[in-house]
Amino acid sequence: MDAMQKMEQLVEQLNQYNYHYYTLDQPLVSDKEYDLLYDELTALEAQTGVTLPDSPTVRVGGELLQGFKPHRHLASLWSLDKAQNEEQLQSWNNRALKLIADYNAKNPANPLPSPTYVLELKFDGLTLNLTYTDGKLVQAATRGNGVVGEGILAQVKTIKSVPLTIPFSEGTLEVQGEGIMNLSVLAKYNETAAEPLKNARNAAAGALRNLNPKTTAERKLSAFFYNVGYLENLEFHDHREMVDFLKNNRFKVSPYVTYHDSFDHVMSELKHIEEQRSSLDFLIDGAVIKLTDMRTREVLGYTDKFPRWAVAFKFEAEETTTILESVSWNVGRTGKITPLAKVEPVELAGVTVQNCTLNNVGDIERKNLKFALGTRVFIRRSNDVIPEILGKVTDDQDGAEIVYPGVCPACGTPLEQRGAHLFCNNRLGCKPQIVARISHFASRDAMDIETFSEKTAGQLLDELHLHEPADLYTLTFDDLIKLERFGEKKANNLLQAIEESKGRDLASFLFALGIPNTGKSTTKALADHFRDLSSVMSATVEELTVIPDIGGIVAESIVSFFADPFQQAGIQKMLELGVSPKAPEKSSAAAVNSFFTGKTVVLTGTLQQLSRDEATARMEALGAKVTGSVSKKTDLVIAGEKAGSKLAKAQELGIQVIEDEDEFIRLLNENAE
CATH class of the missing domain: 2.40.50.140 (Nucleic acid-binding proteins)
Structure with a gap:
């Protein structure tokens, strides 16, 4: 095989991996394997002096551009009429229904179908219009005034979810979408940026309208596509067909697209989207409602400014x-x-x-x-x-x-x-630190000392000079009864709750200690892995980083915390006073061939019959691994009320979903399939 053939093979292979990683969120190879192939392609390009048009190496950005050149769109990019409330949405729908009824009355032999609706997210980024000829990306432009935009092909090529070539190769088409910067990407970028970006919308727009494509590449933008504006040699019957065409041609399509036969269902789904808005990893400022049938769209047509068959519903600004x-x-x-x-x-x-x-x-x-x-x-x-x-x-x-x-x-x-x-280093003499430390220690997810409050912690500090959590276990009835607002019942109840806390499990005790950079999931992982307090306290960084989700920074925090003589003395004092944190015995239920055995499960939304912690504990006891995010490795999603982006992603990936809580409870109560 000569160098050119090898380069063509590598380009095809790497683009396939890019498509699965950036568009489908389903990686086929590890980063290391990808990098080896990428480096091989880079070396061949340097050796031959040739870079193929659809090579992934063009996505790093090229030379500084002199300016933006105007680009006339093949089809106009229309603005959408806006509705600010439900009344305005109903008015839009009533107008559309009247236009359909009027047409059908005049054309009884060929009436329009009963209206159905598609509901899409309204992304808050920068509108993109991409032009493909014979399957090749030949131009990309901003919306501009809807007729003429600015050519930004070099910048758009840096977006790895934008296909440089597509299977459709029978003429020219224009595809519209939105360039965005994910909120998680923005946060990571700002961690090390000399000049942090102010918000995701401006970050995306600024990157795409930047004359230096290398700057665009550094922003690691993404894009969703939702419309075919111009297409030779092909027509669509409805919106669903058009979306399938986009998917089949490797465009990244939002998973948050729903179809509805009634406008009441549209209104209900709008409320659902608004409730879940804050859980999305990108900005939206509303939703778009469109009639799905393409012939109906053609008949209804346009006003001077807007299509009559679509409307945008604006949410309140975030x-x-x-x-x-x-x-x-x-x-x-x-x-x-x-x-x-x-x-x-x-x-x-x-x-x-x-x-x-x-x-x-x-x-x-x-x-x-x-x-x-x-x-x-x-x-x-x-x-x-x-x-x-x-x-x-x-x-x-x-x-x-x-x-x-x-x-x-x-x-x-x-x-x-x-x-x-x-930082204030006065740990034993700074009141806010002491009160917060003791209050956290006594909180429900920690040692769960009932009736305890921040106000109680402040009172114990002021009147009994309680300076650390270990001091709680030295309290006596005589100490408490002399305090203001402490009667016999309150004193006895608090002492009983403190006594009962001595038997809290190891994960709760570790969480109560307040180890920097750790939360409930990390302390539970520590307890499950080591199953013994002394083993956790003596663990090395190397031993800790073996545990999934514990990286170097968290491991260093844990080691430093337990190396602190102040923390060692406090823990030793608690142990001497009867605190006995132990990991619970491993349940034999996990050995049973239950429905959940060996499954990776994600919980999302709100359950009515169980708390999230109870549901997690019961599934783990039956052999499941409960995680926080949906990926191709997820086997099952339990979706309660108001489930949002995780449910949508599960449906997109074809993952089994249980939305019936009664069915979920039945499966928990069954020890075997």
Whole structure:
């Protein structure tokens, strides 16, 4: 085989792997295997001086461009009429129904079918229009004014989910989609970026309209495709056929597309999408409703601006701008000093926002916020978490300075900066640290000491000088009865709860200790793997990183925590006072050939009859492995109410789904298939 033939073979092979990885989310080979083939292709290209047009090496970006050239679209890219509420949506539907009825009355021999609907997500990125001729990508452009856009072919080629060649090779077609930056990709990019990106929408648009394609490649954009605007030699009967055509030609199509026979079902699904919006890994600002039948679309046609057969429903904004008024500093359980921003009150995602997180001093620097007091900033609210400040609206340093504290705002101890964070090292004398540490230790997911609260922790510190969790096990009835608001019943109940906590399992005890960079899933993995406290405490980094999902940083945190004499002394004191954390005996049920044995299961949505922890524990006892994300390795998804993106991905991948909770309970109660 000569060099050219080998290059053609490698290009075809690597493009196949890219398609499965970036479009289908179903990798066929490991990164190492892919890299070896990629390096072989790169060496051959250097040797021959030839780069094939659809080589994956063109996706890294080429030379700096001189400017954007105008591109006239073969078919117009229409804007959509917008509806802000249900009444406006109903009005759109009523108009469409009337137009259909009028046409059918005039054409009884060839009536239009009863209307059906397709519901799609409205992505918040940059519209792309791709042109393919004889199966080759020959142009890519922005929407522009709908008639003429800007040519951005070099930039779009860096998006690995965009096919450079497609099976359809019988003429020219135009395909529309949206270039986006996934939120997880944005977060990872900003961890090391010299200039963090303010939001995903601007990041995608800025990358695609950047004259340096290498910058575009660094952003690791993705794209979803949803429409064929122009096509020679082929027509579609309905929207579903068009989407199948896109899939068959290797375009990445959103899994969140639903079809409905009634408009009431459309309205219900809209509410469902809005509820699940915050769980998506990309920005959407609404949904699009279209009539599915293509002949109906042709008959209804267009106004001067919009198609009559489609409408966009806008959700409430999750991002907005407001004025940064002040910054205060809070002390956490580990001594970390966290800035809290107060902003000018603004409505965002249905609530009034006044406080926003700034994470740490490093975050302030990276987001160009050091001189931002009194200036306008971008904020984003996702789910029910406190909104985050994304950055300044302008790049000017035109505001008052955010002054970093030199001493702890609670105890006055000089602060130490470690990486991007400020810390107070006064562990035994700083009240917020002590109260938070003891409250966390006693919380439900930790030692589960009933009736205990943050207020109780503060009172025990102030009046009984309780400084660490181990001190809880030294409390006596005489200690408690003399405290304000402590009667006999309350004192006895607390002492009983403390006594009962001594038998908590090992995973809960490890979580209660508050090891940095670990949560419930990590401490459970530690307990399941080592099954003994002393083994966890003496584990090396190498022994810890053998455990799935524990990387080097988490392993270092665990080793450092247990090497701390302060932590060792506290744990030893608790053991001497009767605390006895043990891993539960492995259930023999796992050996039973149950329905769940050997399956990798994902729970999503809300169950009514069991808590998530109970459902997880029962499946694990029957031999299942319960994980948090859906992939091709997932065998089963249990979908409760309001299940969102995980359910959609499972359906896309053809994974078995159980949506009937009664059926799920029946399977749990069955010890065998």
